[in-house]
Amino acid sequence: MRELSLNILDIAENSFKAEATEIEIVVKADANFLTISVIDNGVGMDEEFLKRVTDPFTTSRTTRKVGMGIPLIKMQAELCEGSFDIQSTKWVGTTLTASFKTNHIDRPPLGDIAETIVSLIADLKGAELTFRYELEGEEPFVLSTKEVKEELGDTIPIDTPDVLIFIKDLIKENIKLSIGGFSL
């Protein structure tokens, strides 16, 4: 994965698979760490599956016996002197957190986070998504699909291409992609 935004898209896909109705993606950054969290209220995992979920030979998919999504982000975080954590409770939900040293030479760029969020909103599969972007010293940016739907009213679906393009521009205009001279 060339961008952390692609990892986020990949990890969030698991939340949809888990039939979550509420998914939250949080990107936080300060001069020390860039932290990504994906929080959902999906079906969760039992203790036994959770223990081996970072093993690439564990997967929920049926087409292949390998699952690289979680191992990849974990490896990337550890390479960047960050940390990785995943908490899950069966039938309650899952929270995945990965942090990366902001100025680490091996940290992939955050990349096109707007495109990632819009890719998810284009096909919400019945879930609501909240995206929070918090940079130290800046006003947090929050986008919630519930709020967008309220603004749109009942007649215009949120996955209408014109609406999606609007949301992409909205995110791009409202978030800053650098901190303390480091580009994110």
Place this chain on the structure above:
Amino acid sequence: MKSIADIKAIRDKMQSEIILRDSDETNEIRVVVGMATCGISAGARPVFNTLIDEVAKRKLTNVKVTRTGCLGMCKLEPIVEVFVPNQEKVTYVHVNSEKAMDIIVNHIVNGNVCKDYLIKDED
């Protein structure tokens, strides 16, 4: 700078087109992009977003672009499947943004399958 309230302008503009859209449901063309780890790392996200952009630009109100998981042919990703009502499914492989544009123009708009982008024997 845009704010969420600006979306009302889009809503008002689109409200007039709604009746057309609603009557079109049975003719819906579905374009499905494989977006598991394999697809995403091979470049599915720009393909997906190009499809959305083209559908918006050409005002194709009967086209729905959606995501799916792993289609089981990871080395052929990014994979795009096109479902036109009453026609056989068409599977495109190794798709990039340029090919995605061609698929919209030739296949979706003009009804000609892009034969060069299908699975080949050597795949």
